Amino acid sequence: MSTIYKSAAGEQQLRRRYEETLAAWPVTAEHLRIPTREGETFVLASGPPEAPPLVLLHGAGANASMWQGDIATWSRHFRTYAVDLIGEPGLSSPSRPPLASDAYARWLDDVLDGLEIGTAPVVATSLGGWMALDHAIRRPGRVTRLALLCPGGVGGQRMGLFFKALLLRPLGRWGMRRSARSATGLNTPQAEPVLDQVVLTFQQFRPRTERLPVFTDDALRGLGIPLLVIAGTDDAVFDSAGTVRRVRENVPDATVRLLAGVGHAIFGQTDEVLAFLRK
Numbered sequence: 001m002s003t004i005y006k007s008a009a010g011e012q013q014l015r016r017r018y019e020e021t022l023a024a025w026p027v028t029a030e031h032l033r034i035p036t037r038e039g040e041t042f043v044l045a046s047g048p049p050e051a052p053p054l055v056l057l058h059g060a061g062a063n064a065s066m067w068q069g070d071i072a073t074w075s076r077h078f079r080t081y082a083v084d085l086i087g088e089p090g091l092s093s094p095s096r097p098p099l100a101s102d103a104y105a106r107w108l109d110d111v112l113d114g115l116e117i118g119t120a121p122v123v124a125t126s127l128g129g130w131m132a133l134d135h136a137i138r139r140p141g142r143v144t145r146l147a148l149l150c151p152g153g154v155g156g157q158r159m160g161l162f163f164k165a166l167l168l169r170p171l172g173r174w175g176m177r178r179s180a181r182s183a184t185g186l187n188t189p190q191a192e193p194v195l196d197q198v199v200l201t202f203q204q205f206r207p208r209t210e211r212l213p214v215f216t217d218d219a220l221r222g223l224g225i226p227l228l229v230i231a232g233t234d235d236a237v238f239d240s241a242g243t244v245r246r247v248r249e250n251v252p253d254a255t256v257r258l259l260a261g262v263g264h265a266i267f268g269q270t271d272e273v274l275a276f277l278r279k
Contacts, residue, residue, distance in 0.1 A: 003206070004087060004094045010204030014089050017200065021065040026072045032081075036110035038103070039093025042084040043115065047075030053120040054078035054277065055112070057128030059150075060208060061201050063090030066125070070270045074123075077278065081115055085128060089205045100213050104131050105138040112142070121145035121277055126237070126264065127152055130212050137219045147228040147273045149266045150235055152212040154220070155242030220250035227254040228276040230269055232262030 005011035022031070022044070032043040044064045047054075054074060058066045064082035067074075074080050084090030086107060097103035108131065112120070121144050124132035129151025136143035229247050231240035244258050255276060259266065 004089070004096070006204055006206060014201060014204050015091070017197070018063055018065060018090065021068065026068065027075050032115070033091075034111050034114035036086075036093075036107050036114070038086050038095040038097065038107045038110075041086060041093065041107075041111050041114075042091035043111070044082040044084075045079065045115075046071055046082070047077075047079045049079055051077065051079040053115070053117045054080045055117070055120050055122045056080060056082040057122060057124035057132050058082070058085060058088070058090075059126030059128050060088060061198070061205060063088060069267065070273070073270050073274060074277075077274065081117070081120075083111060085131065087208065088127075089201055096208065099130075099210050102138060105135045108135045109139070118142075119144050121147070123147045123149075123273055123277070124151065125149040125266070127208075127212070129153070133215060133223075136223060136225065137215065140222075140224065143225060145226045145277060146223070147230075147276055149230050149269065150232065150238060150240065150264050151229065151243065152238060153215045154229075154246050155231075155239035155244075156214075157211055157238055158236060217246070217250050220246065223251060226276070226279065227251050228257075228273065229254060230257045230259065230266055230272070232259045232264065232266055234261060234263045237264045 005014070022029075025044070025046070027046045030045040032045055034041045034043055042064075056064070056067050058064060063084050067080075067082050071080060071082070084092040086092045087094055087096035097107075112118075119142055122132045122136070124146070125148070129148040130153040132143065132146055132148065133151060133153055136146055227247070229243065231238075231243050233240060240258060244256055247254050247256055257272070
């Protein structure tokens with residue numbers, strides 16, 4: 001059993017659920033396994049092989065299935081590569097090197113090299129957004145364009161939610177569901193399946209507790225690539241107002257959207273992101 005799961009049975013339960021999702025993927029896809037210095041990385045590839053590449057990086061406590069609602073649109077225009085982040089509940093290695101290092105940039109180098117991708121745009125969210133920014137800053141010229149949803153490492157990180165979740169854990173599924181609702185900001189009947197998956201995941205999975213390093217103003221100023229940032233005013237995980245302010249101050253040509261009443265889980269941006277990618 002990997003140490004990122006609470007039990008071997010829980011790991012298998014999450015893996016079976018993920019494999020069911022992959023079997024119902026809305027478009028034809030290849031399942032690729034890329035060797036890296038951090039262990040094997042799973043990548044779900046969709047779209048025409050001759051189309052330009054697009055790399056997708058999900059958030060913490062998730063896997064490539066989070067792009068299920070976007071992939072049919074994006075894969076008509078790009079060869080999409082949805083990467084399962086290492087150390088998260090997907091099919092990649094459980095490795096979690098220190099965030100305050102260049103380990104994730106080197107890991108992404110290995111992934112891109114294994115996919116024979118020289119340069120590419122990246123769409124990423126939350127923890128994946130932090131990894132995408134980290135890679136773009138450390139590897140100038142390799143990332144051509146960045147579309148980020150509620151990215152980490154820009155605005156402040158709200159650790160209070162983590163401790164609230166610990167307090168609610170003894171209340172069982174009800175407490176975990178309340179915590180998940182607070183974290184994601186999802187409060188509609190349509191969001192119930194997403195909340196179900198979040199609760200199931202965190203019943204069986206050990207999330208990271210390491211705080212994400214914050215990028216300096218100079219690092220943000222040096223990006224030098226087209227940037228789209230979409231955040232929600234009610235994000236309980238990151239200070240979205242701080243994210244927007246720092247992006248506008250340091251990347252004045254960036255396209256920034258702050259969505260009123262939206263929390264950390266941002267959906268319905270498929271067309272907005274596509275328009276940005278195709279500029």
